[in-house]
Amino acid sequence: MRQSQQMEPTHDRYRAVTNRTIHRYDQWSRIDPELRRAVEVVSQVLPFRVNEYVMNQLIDWDRVPEDPMFQLTFPQRAMLDDREFRQVEALLERKAPRTELRAVVDEIRMGLNPHPAGQMTDNVPELDGRRLPGMQHKYDETVLFFPARGQTCHAYCTYCFRWAQFVGNPKIKFEARETDDLVAYLRAHPEVTDVLVTGGDPMIMKTKALRAYLEPLLSAEIDSLQSIRIGTKSPAYWPYRFLTDDDADDCLRFFEEVVASGKHLAIMGHFSHPVELATEPAREALRRIRNTGAEVRMQAPLIRHVNDSVGAWTELWQDGVRLGLVPYYMFVERDTGAKKYFEVPLFRAHEIFQGAFQNLSGLGRTVRGPSMSAHPGKVRVLGTASVRGEKVFVLDFLQARNPEWVGRPFFARFDRKATWLDDLQPALGEDRFFFELEKAA
Ligand SMILES: *Cc1c(COP(=O)(O)O)cnc(C)c1O
């Protein structure tokens, strides 16, 4: 077996750290009480979950609250508006009954746009007139698959639009029970070349469960299926998944089997900050994954307080390339959750992207962005320009509901404050964007 090299097991077992258990940790008792209080209040609405690896090896507690990994995983006071914050704080202070707290919290949550861009309703595929929950099919080549048991994560990102799935309100959750539907759907849709297994984080599953979901995809011998992608943050949040967890070696063996079946196995690694690539366990996990024949690509959103600098992205992509990873996407933080706290204006997002891009050799310039996953498609900000005296954004589609839209540059009026496609207006005297005039395929 290739995966024989042993790591010193510094974390023999995964332990989630939540607002119930955080009090047991030294790091926590050392930080400012007011900060602790703010985390406690906001986490009623936006729950947090970290683990001992994130606590001990990723967060620099001397730099809290500015530390980027603390910002990434612990809820911050300014994520709620002031009125909401005080409302929840007052309920906690007078030890209000659970039902009362719950009602207030639910209302605040519903105001946070848990499923942006028509995700719940628009992209659910059908087979023989039956809707297939737990799948989404938006772009011809790629079906998203949400295995029911992969809908949580080793730690939660504070900005994440998937949070709706984690807070246990069944009305705003969607999931798949079976691979059978997926196999049948792929047979009926030979245009689909890629299955993207996503969550939450599918690597939260035991290897046994992962096999149960994915082996049927291999044994069905669907020729049109080229690539299986797994979207995961586990190398960043819990590298021991590939090192010392009970079924770590079995997981790597399964990756080898996927590769041996003739499919491309792409680990779509979510990496937000260079510190996530700097630890020895993370590096060893990535070496082991790459030894199976899987490729690891890197993607992440640009998040204020976490990675909103040229330096952070330069280092992230350079270190990634050094480790054999392929930079893939930089996303714009989307229109959900505590967007106001995390958003970066589009013009600034582009400056950061371009600044880092210019620092890379061609091997790192596989990356594309900054990209907005919006209703009509993935829209990239290519830059700004001056056309007939008017300052404009130049944009294009990296993915679109109508494949003919992809790669056609188009213009929007320059706007320093715009943070999302919805904020943009057509430029050069036009009153609609070209994609608003055409049918979505
Ligand atoms: C991003 C995305 C994909 C994958 O797109 P690629 O450009 O092939 O990586 C597929 N489906 C949805 C809904 C997406 O947002």
Ligand code: SF4
């Ligand atoms: S790892 Fe991904 S799905 Fe999980 S909380 Fe972070 S962004 Fe969301």
